[in-house]
Amino acid sequence: MRDSFTYIMLGDRIQKASITAMNEAAKSAVSRAISFIRQKYNIKQKDLARYLKVKTKATKEQPYVRVAVMKNDISLYYFKATQFGKPGRPKKGRTKSKTGGVKATVQLKKRKLYRSKDNTAGSFIWQEGDLVRGVFIRTGEKKIMDKGKFKGMEKEEIKKLYGVNLLQLFNPRLGTKSLVLEEMEAKFFEVYEKRLEHNLSRI
Numbered sequence: 001m002r003d004s005f006t007y008i009m010l011g012d013r014i015q016k017a018s019i020t021a022m023n024e025a026a027k028s029a030v031s032r033a034i035s036f037i038r039q040k041y042n043i044k045q046k047d048l049a050r051y052l053k054v055k056t057k058a059t060k061e062q063p064y065v066r067v068a069v070m071k072n073d074i075s076l077y078y079f080k081a082t083q084f085g086k087p088g089r090p091k092k093g094r095t096k097s098k099t100g101g102v103k104a105t106v107q108l109k110k111r112k113l114y115r116s117k118d119n120t121a122g123s124f125i126w127q128e129g130d131l132v133r134g135v136f137i138r139t140g141e142k143k144i145m146d147k148g149k150f151k152g153m154e155k156e157e158i159k160k161l162y163g164v165n166l167l168q169l170f171n172p173r174l175g176t177k178s179l180v181l182e183e184m185e186a187k188f189f190e191v192y193e194k195r196l197e198h199n200l201s202r203i
Contacts, residue, residue: 017199025192
């Protein structure tokens, strides 16, 4: 009876050591993915970290971890976006600026001015007080407002601009490998093996 109890205790401790190692490895894998992405894209670590997280930790009942992309597209605003010139609507009798818009650096060392394809409209940063909604651009298309005090009036539509689609980095086109996933997997197993060995040595 004593031997049976000892083996059960040992099994529980080995399982706990594995689960702890798994959770530590998952955090390291996410950190590695963030660092790897930032080797190409100009985004701060803290901004990228809010979109890539360990969503499910391993437990005795669920011995696995789940890493999740919290949002597919990352706003262009997070890629060092700055307003340049005056892209807004011109006053009557004046023409639109041909140089105004938002400059951003999505890929490192590739700064770009964002304007419409026909170069008639520049992008702009939409900010309400301390709240920044992102970088937008007017599409040139019109729509009729259907609510509020401007109901029935014609308004030019705008669209939000994005820098990187995270889902595409993890799930690329058919026939290509995800370098980000490869980096994550390599880091996960490297840390898992080291931490498991360390945890087991303490039993």
